[in-house]
Amino acid sequence: MAHVLVVDDSAAVRNEVSSFFTDNGITVLTAYDGKDGLEKLKGDPAVKLVFADVNMPVMDGLTMVEKIRSDLKNPVTIIMLTTENDPNMKGRGKEAGVKGWIVKPFNGPSVLAHVKKIVGV
Amino acid sequence: MQEESTLVSKVFVHETNTEAFEALKVFFRDNNLVGVRSSNTGVLEVLNANIDLGAILLSDEPDENGKSGIDLGIEIHRMRPELPIFLRLSANSTLDDLPEYTQSVFAASYTLDTLDTLKEQTDKYLFNTHYPSVIVRGIEEITLDSLNTAIRDMDIKCDTPFLVRDKLIIGELFSLIPIESEWCRGYMMLQTEDIEIQRMIQANLTGLSSEESDFRGVNSVLSEICNLVWGGIKSRFFNHNNSEEADSTVKVQVPIIINHAHRYISFGVDDPQLCFRYTIKDKHEKLGPITVYQRFFFHLSWRPEEFKEDEVAVDDMEESGELEFF
Numbered sequence: 229m230a231h232v233l234v235v236d237d238s239a240a241v242r243n244e245v246s247s248f249f250t251d252n253g254i255t256v257l258t259a260y261d262g263k264d265g266l267e268k269l270k271g272d273p274a275v276k277l278v279f280a281d282v283n284m285p286v287m288d289g290l291t292m293v294e295k296i297r298s299d300l301k302n303p304v305t306i307i308m309l310t311t312e313n314d315p316n317m318k319g320r321g322k323e324a325g326v327k328g329w330i331v332k333p334f335n336g337p338s339v340l341a342h343v344k345k346i347v348g349v
Numbered sequence: 350m351q352e353e354s355t356l357v358s359k360v361f362v363h364e365t366n367t368e369a370f371e372a373l374k375v376f377f378r379d380n381n382l383v384g385v386r387s388s389n390t391g392v393l394e395v396l397n398a399n400i401d402l403g404a405i406l407l408s409d410e411p412d413e414n415g416k417s418g419i420d421l422g423i424e425i426h427r428m429r430p431e432l433p434i435f436l437r438l439s440a441n442s443t444l445d446d447l448p449e450y451t452q453s454v455f456a457a458s459y460t461l462d463t464l465d466t467l468k469e470q471t472d473k474y475l476f477n478t479h480y481p482s483v484i485v486r487g488i489e490e491i492t493l494d495s496l497n498t499a500i501r502d503m504d505i506k507c508d509t510p511f512l513v514r515d516k517l518i519i520g521e522l523f524s525l526i527p528i529e530s531e532w533c534r535g536y537m538m539l540q541t542e543d544i545e546i547q548r549m550i551q552a553n554l555t556g557l558s559s560e561e562s563d564f565r566g567v568n569s570v571l572s573e574i575c576n577l578v579w580g581g582i583k584s585r586f587f588n589h590n591n592s593e594e595a596d597s598t599v600k601v602q603v604p605i606i607i608n609h610a611h612r613y614i615s616f617g618v619d620d621p622q623l624c625f626r627y628t629i630k631d632k633h634e635k636l637g638p639i640t641v642y643q644r645f646f647f648h649l650s651w652r653p654e655e656f657k658e659d660e661v662a663v664d665d666m667e668e669s670g671e672l673e674f675f
Contacts, residue, residue, distance in 0.1 A: 307672065322675045335670030342672060 230276035230347040231255045235265035237284040248336035262287025277346045282310040293324045305346050358403030358475045358512040361396055363387040365412045372461050400517040403475045408437040426454040431516050433474045475512050485510055491581035499574045501554050521609035524575040526602050530587040539575050543610045546570050564611045575604040601649055616646040
């Protein structure tokens with residue numbers, strides 16, 4: 229089974245999202261900013277889905293996505309989980325290769341079926 | 350190529366093995382570290398007196414009070430979780446020999462024979478950001494000039510700049526201002542003690558009269574220093590791009606002043622602030638109520654005549670929590 233990576237500078241969000249997926253039988257890694265997200269992704273080839281915040285210190289989420297595609301050349305599915313709902317930002321995300329966008333707060337049950345399909349549960 | 354700046358970092362050391370201590374002294378000298386040694390009677394007292402540290406070095410050998418660095422590490426990690434703790438191990442043991450929780454307390458281990466691994470760890474945890482020396486020297490020059498402008502007749506010096514991982518507040522008075530440019534974004538903070546600035550005002554060493562030495566006068570001195578430094582940094586280090594593509598909006602900033610001693614915060618304006626108060630009550634009446642205050646400080650710009658609620662955008666917005674596929 230593939231793994232999920234949750235990237236958010238908020239410990240509360242990382243805990244909420246990862247606990248939900250873990251309780252549903254999915255293996256989850258977490259990272260606290262975009263730079264850490266890249267490192268965690270490089271270290272675990274089993275990650276097939278990334279949930280990422282946009283506004284993070286050190287490296288923001290959209291910059292991380294761009295680097296996942298350009299530097300790591302990793303086709304992992306990426307869904308942004310963010311307070312941002314700006315069409316320009318969504319456009320940048322789409323151009324960078326983001327597959328989905330969720331405006332917080334996180335609603336686990338509404339995405340679970342999609343996630344299970346992506347990770348192969 | 351820009352030369353590396355000579356930054357140091359203070360590390361707290363609790364080491365009772367003489368050979369190890371001597372080896373660490375050499376290591377510190379060679380690797381830009383400044384050791385703060387514990388005393389046998391008051392390890393935690395010395396630690397509490399130093400709140401601008403980069404790391405902690407302990408040993409698994411028991412000290413003169415019979416306490417091992419492992420137990421001390423667990424205690425220190427609870428108090429100062431931001432500080433990486435490096436554990437010197439006796440030969441033939443590894444961190445894997447420790448229980449899982451205890452392993453997580455220590456950032457890394459090393460032995461006297463593997464000080465190169467300690468160097469890797471201090472580089473990773475402390476010296477992991479390049480600060481060009483022209484910037485470090487420039488900040489020091491600008492700030493010394495600003496302090497000399499704001500404070501008369503005092504001998505002002507700057508210690509060797511250092512890197513800190515602690516997140517503890519120094520003093521109870523601080524001034525914050527955003528630093529934004531094409532190549533960097535963040536904050537500058539000045540921290541000091543309220544009473545010390547008050548004494549300088551009373552001694553007529555600032556631009557204020559000695560009668561203005563109440564906490565508002567104190568705040569204004571620090572705020573002005575913050576402003577001078579920020580202006581100097583902007584002038585010297587931020588590109589002045591005159592091309593048409595450059596954002597022509599003037600990026601104004603005003604220091605925020607926080608004075609814990611007087612429970613005071615200022616954004617530099619006297620206008621009333623829009624405030625909301627939320628009361629959170631336990632439906633089952635087991636917990637007392639919690640009050641949350643929300644305040645808005647549009648001290649830099651407020652042009653509501655330009656606000657337009659875009660009805661089309663509102664209708665098109667996905668409900669929060671729902672996944673929108675592209």
